[in-house]
Amino acid sequence: MKDIASLLTSVREKSPLVHNITNFVVMNNTANALLATGASPIMSHAIEEVEDMVSICNSLVINIGTLDSAFVQAMKSAMKQARILNKPIVLDPVGAGATPYRNRVLQELLNTAAPDYIRGNASEIMALAGLSVQTKGVDSTESSMDSIQGAQKLSLQYDAVICVSGEIDIVVYRDQIMKIHNGHPMMTKVTGMGCSASAILAAFAAISSDKLQAAVAATAFIAICGELAAAKSTGPGSLQMNILDIMYKLTESEFSDNLRINAL
Amino acid sequence: MKDIASLLTSVREKSPLVHNITNFVVMNNTANALLATGASPIMSHAIEEVEDMVSICNSLVINIGTLDSAFVQAMKSAMKQARILNKPIVLDPVGAGATPYRNRVLQELLNTAAPDYIRGNASEIMALAGLSVQTKGVDSTESSMDSIQGAQKLSLQYDAVICVSGEIDIVVYRDQIMKIHNGHPMMTKVTGMGCSASAILAAFAAISSDKLQAAVAATAFIAICGELAAAKSTGPGSLQMNILDIMYKLTESEFSDNLRINAL
Amino acid sequence: MKDIASLLTSVREKSPLVHNITNFVVMNNTANALLATGASPIMSHAIEEVEDMVSICNSLVINIGTLDSAFVQAMKSAMKQARILNKPIVLDPVGAGATPYRNRVLQELLNTAAPDYIRGNASEIMALAGLSVQTKGVDSTESSMDSIQGAQKLSLQYDAVICVSGEIDIVVYRDQIMKIHNGHPMMTKVTGMGCSASAILAAFAAISSDKLQAAVAATAFIAICGELAAAKSTGPGSLQMNILDIMYKLTESEFSDNLRINAL
Numbered sequence: 001m002k003d004i005a006s007l008l009t010s011v012r013e014k015s016p017l018v019h020n021i022t023n024f025v026v027m028n029n030t031a032n033a034l035l036a037t038g039a040s041p042i043m044s045h046a047i048e049e050v051e052d053m054v055s056i057c058n059s060l061v062i063n064i065g066t067l068d069s070a071f072v073q074a075m076k077s078a079m080k081q082a083r084i085l086n087k088p089i090v091l092d093p094v095g096a097g098a099t100p101y102r103n104r105v106l107q108e109l110l111n112t113a114a115p116d117y118i119r120g121n122a123s124e125i126m127a128l129a130g131l132s133v134q135t136k137g138v139d140s141t142e143s144s145m146d147s148i149q150g151a152q153k154l155s156l157q158y159d160a161v162i163c164v165s166g167e168i169d170i171v172v173y174r175d176q177i178m179k180i181h182n183g184h185p186m187m188t189k190v191t192g193m194g195c196s197a198s199a200i201l202a203a204f205a206a207i208s209s210d211k212l213q214a215a216v217a218a219t220a221f222i223a224i225c226g227e228l229a230a231a232k233s234t235g236p237g238s239l240q241m242n243i244l245d246i247m248y249k250l251t252e253s254e255f256s257d258n259l260r261i262n263a264l
Numbered sequence: 265m266k267d268i269a270s271l272l273t274s275v276r277e278k279s280p281l282v283h284n285i286t287n288f289v290v291m292n293n294t295a296n297a298l299l300a301t302g303a304s305p306i307m308s309h310a311i312e313e314v315e316d317m318v319s320i321c322n323s324l325v326i327n328i329g330t331l332d333s334a335f336v337q338a339m340k341s342a343m344k345q346a347r348i349l350n351k352p353i354v355l356d357p358v359g360a361g362a363t364p365y366r367n368r369v370l371q372e373l374l375n376t377a378a379p380d381y382i383r384g385n386a387s388e389i390m391a392l393a394g395l396s397v398q399t400k401g402v403d404s405t406e407s408s409m410d411s412i413q414g415a416q417k418l419s420l421q422y423d424a425v426i427c428v429s430g431e432i433d434i435v436v437y438r439d440q441i442m443k444i445h446n447g448h449p450m451m452t453k454v455t456g457m458g459c460s461a462s463a464i465l466a467a468f469a470a471i472s473s474d475k476l477q478a479a480v481a482a483t484a485f486i487a488i489c490g491e492l493a494a495a496k497s498t499g500p501g502s503l504q505m506n507i508l509d510i511m512y513k514l515t516e517s518e519f520s521d522n523l524r525i526n527a528l
Numbered sequence: 529m530k531d532i533a534s535l536l537t538s539v540r541e542k543s544p545l546v547h548n549i550t551n552f553v554v555m556n557n558t559a560n561a562l563l564a565t566g567a568s569p570i571m572s573h574a575i576e577e578v579e580d581m582v583s584i585c586n587s588l589v590i591n592i593g594t595l596d597s598a599f600v601q602a603m604k605s606a607m608k609q610a611r612i613l614n615k616p617i618v619l620d621p622v623g624a625g626a627t628p629y630r631n632r633v634l635q636e637l638l639n640t641a642a643p644d645y646i647r648g649n650a651s652e653i654m655a656l657a658g659l660s661v662q663t664k665g666v667d668s669t670e671s672s673m674d675s676i677q678g679a680q681k682l683s684l685q686y687d688a689v690i691c692v693s694g695e696i697d698i699v700v701y702r703d704q705i706m707k708i709h710n711g712h713p714m715m716t717k718v719t720g721m722g723c724s725a726s727a728i729l730a731a732f733a734a735i736s737s738d739k740l741q742a743a744v745a746a747t748a749f750i751a752i753c754g755e756l757a758a759a760k761s762t763g764p765g766s767l768q769m770n771i772l773d774i775m776y777k778l779t780e781s782e783f784s785d786n787l788r789i790n791a792l
Contacts, residue, residue: 065307066307066308068310068312098317099317101312137305235513236300236509236512237512
């Protein structure tokens, strides 16, 4: 797991174009997070163009936050095309387990194309793995550490890297488990932090062929930025502003110096 | 009207889950305002899941800002379910009076289920009450004090609490009229302040059985936060940031100390 | 080109109502930028009401950022009505050249009603003019100076003012070419700056009968605000906040003093 921090420099140099079919709540944050990190965002959901958009992009984010039937149709079309063109797919199963419709759509999406990455909170990952969980809408009621079994099941089933956000962030790829100890609790008081993490994951995925390394780097990057931003913020309003400034300015050595990860 | 400020502590302790079918302009602000206050937001409009979402939530916000036929269908379905399950409904009639379509949809929504709360500016409330008003899009051209008659008419008709935002905020429940003197004019220069107020109202409604008290507390809370935020802001950009920080930090005693309300 | 700065005072005094059919990513920023500048925003896309909304508004923005077939239908209906009522139309061809669908929709919109203003980056303007360009999603790969020929072609074809954003902003109306040297590179790291520029252009267009003057004033206004905001910002997060504060506070003399424009 060397060279985690150097991936940030690669993202900035290559500025990958990330296609997002995502929810209405976070589109603005997500685009700004990608720009601040050094990537280029595209938001597009028209069935008439999603295949073409995937073709010119470097990776694809599928986020079901405010899903409806038109968006789901576009998601399937984009995922199929991304699979054909071998572009990395990140799935963010927002609210998995909250309603039968969400669960049904997630199965349809997973049957359409296996994602390379799935990123969610513990409740979402456990629901997606078919484990019985309590959910509270889009918020987790479970600890990330309790989701490891479910994450490993999903990882093996789809050959995907599974990222679970929480007090400790977990990244699971088959039998490899990484713990990221960065982050700050105030991040849960800003909407769309997880959605931004999924989009940034897609940016890192676009420039690295090592799936586990890309996931650890992206997860650690947003956690470190949040941690540094929280230290100079008086609440979630200033945190949302400061995290974008820090994403924009964080140097490779600041990234390395603040990194607190270990294998389980 | 004692214990206004203690309701804030209840919101933070119980963290009610608020289901929002709202407009695209304010979804992000609204979610952040709910999180900063201590509640949990859900945004969902798929006809396939709105009934299920209402079932797991504690209250429902219907905001017609960027309405279209699909959203209106979902709103009706959610309102019916909320009535059946006896969950509080807040209606925000954005732009009432601006177009015949908005007026027609509002009547359909009111015929579907009587809301527990209606919150808007004076022009919107007067238009909804069938009074002749000038509107300027979604901005009010009338004073909140002039809307009292219309608000009382609506309150009796639907047994609803009517909240009218303005230089003075008015809360009307049948023959009871409360005036809230907090707030700041710069709040009108940030989009979605009223929409956030409606969502926060739904959070307070979820934890209080006293409808008038919940409405006064929620209305005063956002007005005080806006007032305190404006005092340290150099414009609407910093106001939008500072209000979230203050929503997050305001103590019960700061709430009480700044409260300027009286009965009419 | 005198009285550029005095147009800002007119916008604030008349507070034009600007109807936006725009993309989901920027709706919040755009509304806030219009409010901070002193105009009033309306966002509405329902086919049932767009004609009525155009009738009560002073100008119309058509922005295809996250287009889909329902939005395109509403755009056409609104544009037709704006032409009939002689209200200024601003077209923002986001992502022109990125996909065949975008190009086809743009031709349909241009055939529906000639816009008074077209504002985009160099790649978008060149693509719209039928010139062969490389695009990178919604980001430009071309310099604004290279787009002058294409801009002039479009200007003559539609009798429209063409605004091209870039390191130097270009405003073209037939044989007249103005260069605006204000702005800051960090503005490209905040999503929707161009979309806000289009909306502010519509606000200035609503209060000036001199199309070229309105375009130069609006373009210079946002560039100056961005420049002054960048000087006090540590990244794109604080820039996004500071630019709204400066839009709100900029005086007519500060506008004049900072203006750096010349005819080509």
